[in-house]
Amino acid sequence: MSNKVIHAIYNDDDVLMDAVKQTRAAHHHIEEIYTPFPVHGLDKAMGLAPTRIAICAFIYGLIGLSIYTALMNYIMIQDWPQDIGGKPSFSYIDNMPAFVPIMFEGTVFFAAHLMVITFYMRSKLWPFKQAENPDVRTTDDHFLMEVGIHGNEEELVSFFTNTGAVEVKVVEKH
Numbered sequence: 001m002s003n004k005v006i007h008a009i010y011n012d013d014d015v016l017m018d019a020v021k022q023t024r025a026a027h028h029h030i031e032e033i034y035t036p037f038p039v040h041g042l043d044k045a046m047g048l049a050p051t052r053i054a055i056c057a058f059i060y061g062l063i064g065l066s067i068y069t070a071l072m073n074y075i076m077i078q079d080w081p082q083d084i085g086g087k088p089s090f091s092y093i094d095n096m097p098a099f100v101p102i103m104f105e106g107t108v109f110f111a112a113h114l115m116v117i118t119f120y121m122r123s124k125l126w127p128f129k130q131a132e133n134p135d136v137r138t139t140d141d142h143f144l145m146e147v148g149i150h151g152n153e154e155e156l157v158s159f160f161t162n163t164g165a166v167e168v169k170v171v172e173k174h
Contacts, residue, residue, distance in 0.1 A: 008160040019163035064110025
């Protein structure tokens with residue numbers, strides 16, 4: 001099996017979107033697309049599944065709410081009950097309105113921090129990781145579509161030239 005890929009470089013996002021649609025229609029597998037800015041609708045054009053990070057955020061928020069509720073119940077009701085402002089601490093449910101801001105902050109804290117950690121783990125972005133950008137022009141004004149070669153190389157090169165690519169290179173991927 002070959003590790004060769006085609007790097008088709010485009011200089012316009014609309015031309016890239018049309019090329020992605022043509023590439024998918026021709027049943028070629030798009031490995032990755034590198035863009036200097038987010039291109040609206042590119043994920044749908046590539047056929048990527050919708051993200052599930054919102055579900056993770058909801059679960060992480062529930063975990064934070066549960067932990068902060070249990071923590072406040074233990075600290076303010078069981079361990080060290082105090083009579084603050086004439087409000088005795090007999091039960092958690094009687095004092096819950098005073099704890100709502102803390103519960104909200106705990107929910108947001110857990111959801112935000114655990115979502116960032118989940119995103120980095122899912123994206124495999126670790127500290128001191130080497131950049132995987134194959135062409136430095138994609139950080140400025142060019143778009144690169146990386147497609148695996150699974151057949152006739154010359155036919156694929158002419159296909160991507162006809163899609164509007166300003167440059168088509170065949171490279172060895174390691």
